[in-house]
Amino acid sequence: MTRSLLNVVPQAFAKLDPRHVFRSPVIFVVWVGSVLTTGLAIKDPSVFSWSIAVWLWATVLFANAAEAVAEGRGKAQAASLRAAKRETMARRLRADGIEESVPGSDLTIGDKVVVETGQVIPGDGEIVEGVATVDESAITGESAPVIRESGGDRSAVTGGTTVLSDRIVVQITTKPGESFIDRMIALVEGAQRQKTPNEIALTILLTTLTIVFLVTVMAIQPLASYSGRTQPVVVLIALLVCLIPTTIGALLSAIGIAGMDRLVQRNVLAMSGRAVEAAGDVSTLLLDKTGTITFGNRQATELLGGDPADGELAEAAYLSSLADSTPEGKSIIELAHTSYGVNGGRSAEALGREGAEFIEFSAMTRMSGVDLLDGTRIRKGATSAVRAWVEESGGSMPSRVEVLVDGISSSGGTPLVVAQQSGSSQARALGVVHLKDVVKPGMRERFDVMRAMGIRTVMITGDNALTAAAIAKEAGVDDFLAEATPEDKMRLIRKEQEGGRLVAMTGDGTNDAPALAQADVGVAMNSGTSAAKEAGNMVDLDSDPTKLIEIVEIGKQLLITRGALTTFSIANDIAKYFAIIPAMFIGLFPGLDALNIMRLSSSESAMLSAVIFNALIILALIPLALRGVRYRPSTAAQMLRRNLLVYGVGGVIAPFIGIKLIDLVVSLLPGLA
Ligand SMILES: Nc1ncnc2c1ncn2[C@@H]1O[C@H](COP(=O)(O)OP(=O)(O)OP(=O)(O)O)[C@@H](O)[C@H]1O
Ligand SMILES: [K+]
Ligand SMILES: [Mg+2]
DSSP, X not given: OHHHHHHTHHHHHHTTSHHHHTTSHHHHHHHHHHHHHHHHHHHSOOHHHHHHHHHHHHHHHHHHHHHHHHHHHHHHHHHHHHHHTOOOEEEEEOTTSOEEEEEGGGOOTTOXXXXXXXXXXXXXXXXXXXXXXXEOHHHHXXXXXXXXXXXXXXXXXXXXXXXXXXXXXXXXXSOTTSSHHHHHHHHHTTTXXXXXXXXXXXXXXXXXXXXXXHHHHHHHHHHHHHTTOOOOHHHHHHHHHHHSOHHHHHHHHHHHHHHHHHHHHTTEEESOHHHHHHHHTEEEEEEEIIIIIBOSOOEEEEEESSOTTTOHHHHHHHHHHTTOOSHHHHHHHHHHHHHHOOOOOOOHHHHHHTTOEEEOOOTTTOEEEEEOTTSEEEEEEOHHHHHHHHXXXXXXXXXXXXXXXXXHHHTTOEEEEEEXXXXXXXXXXXXXXXXXXXXXXXXXXXXXXXXXTTOEEEEEOSSOHHHHHHHHHHHTOSEEEOSOOHHHHHHHHHHHHHTTOEEEEEEOSGGGHHHHHHSSEEEEETTSOHHHHHHSSEEETTOOTTHHHHHHHHHHHHHHHHHHHHHHHXXXXXXXXXXXXXXXXXXXXXXXXXXXXXXXXXHHHHHHHHHHHHHHHHHHHHHHHHHOOOOOOOOHHHHHHHHIIIIIIHHHHHHHHHHHHHHHHHTTSTTOO
């Protein structure tokens, strides 16, 4: 801390520029006071007036230093990001399929580029072809490689990261200069930092207090002169500075910057300070089941209900998944081929050329499938969706299949019913695919922590109610919403918000985008689609959905740190009032002597000691402002009570001890005894 304080000395002086100081009205008043006192000290020099002038300047410098130290960490991060932004050559694919070499900065939205083993991805985009392991350490600092693949919710890649193996084709999604790394640099450097609504509200409160004290101090003069004891202007300025909330005024912006910075340390980029604050006030947390609570790698483990001899179910499951690029679809292809002997050499392209039409999976329809040239139609999907499809053709779901579905669901698995229709006959349900997914370890503990913070966790899933209930129970969430379409998610968020509650949500898919935008805190996974990243107000570089828990903790810590230091600051000022006023008017109003409990050496020594204490307390609290007040999971009310006790009472006592000690030293100065 001492080292970083010494490092920012030049910046602290640079920030003496009144245009900068003006951003904090309280510190601006101190700045004006410093200028006036310096002028008065030049005109009428004395140890006292010069000492006050020096310590008033120190007060402003300490405030500047607090901000500069907070900004320093982001600057270091920006430097390492710039290093990742080196110029690369891109292998652009022309429309005719021929590659050409162009500078990465020439790429525009929609361009397709080839990236192979060892090459740097030249821009942000989505993989449209292939699978690759990618080293994202340039942006995340995490060296473990990640898998990125076309189709599904893990298709996004970031410019500046490196392909470790295989070949992918990436479609560029951002303009040069607006890439993710560009935005990250601007963000960590604080270039776009604006005051949040809470900060503005607090600044207004502090400014009001400052004006009240200004008027009070000005009113002292006529009163004093009436009694024949005009106070020197330097004394009045010193009194004013001691009374206005300088501590919180000095530390406010550092607290905000440090909060954003704590998120960056955990690889979360908040697009606005407002989002960080909202995270601290969140009362409902919506979590996706698949990929958030579970590993999200739903794999087909068995095919149930078909007659193994004719292989009809396996063949239908295989055909309906040929063009299905979701992890579920790919795993069905694999299972049908390796465990059920389906001829695996066929491709969707070849079948398509023969006239087959593939129906892609969507979260709305919850089905995928294929219409073959011979009139055979195959569908696989959520039970309710396939049931509706079968019944449409006059068929019905056999109870045999329903039993299998319930069995899989109540074990927490996802059943996909496979059905087939030949020509215009009735559609038949052939059997069920069992998709298995595993609940991530440690979820229950995390949700217990959330509950202790007063936050309700709700799992939302497109899966059926039985599966949802089984997983919800295993993971320990408070509530769940099953068979949710993207619109249902939106509706749930709006409903929660109507009660004045703040809602946080994580997501990665394009179908999550509307909900991410609607939520007060929308955390998009960096691996997710660009639609999701655009919609949210935070991006998690590690793509870890449970990160939301840490985000909420950081938000809460930011809010309580600000609250605690505000309480401390105001309590401090009140205490100073009792230290200074009696000292100022000693001998004038004998009655005040009873209040003079501190027995300071002289009235001038008392004034100077208070000003010095007022400056030093800023310095002393910089580490706390940056680190944040210690945080234990508890409800807002418990936290408030604790803070009032610790920081309110502490704030009242500290000046009495501090000023007394400083007075013992200051009174040794000539003329101040
Ligand atoms: N590739 C697929 N083909 C056909 N049906 C699918 C496919 N993938 C999933 N389904 C069915 O569609 C349902 C909804 O899927 P969706 O991805 O919207 O939600 P989810 O992944 O189950 O839940 P979450 O919202 O937690 O991600 C699934 O529960 C499953 O029954
Ligand atoms: K003060
Ligand atoms: Mg999903």
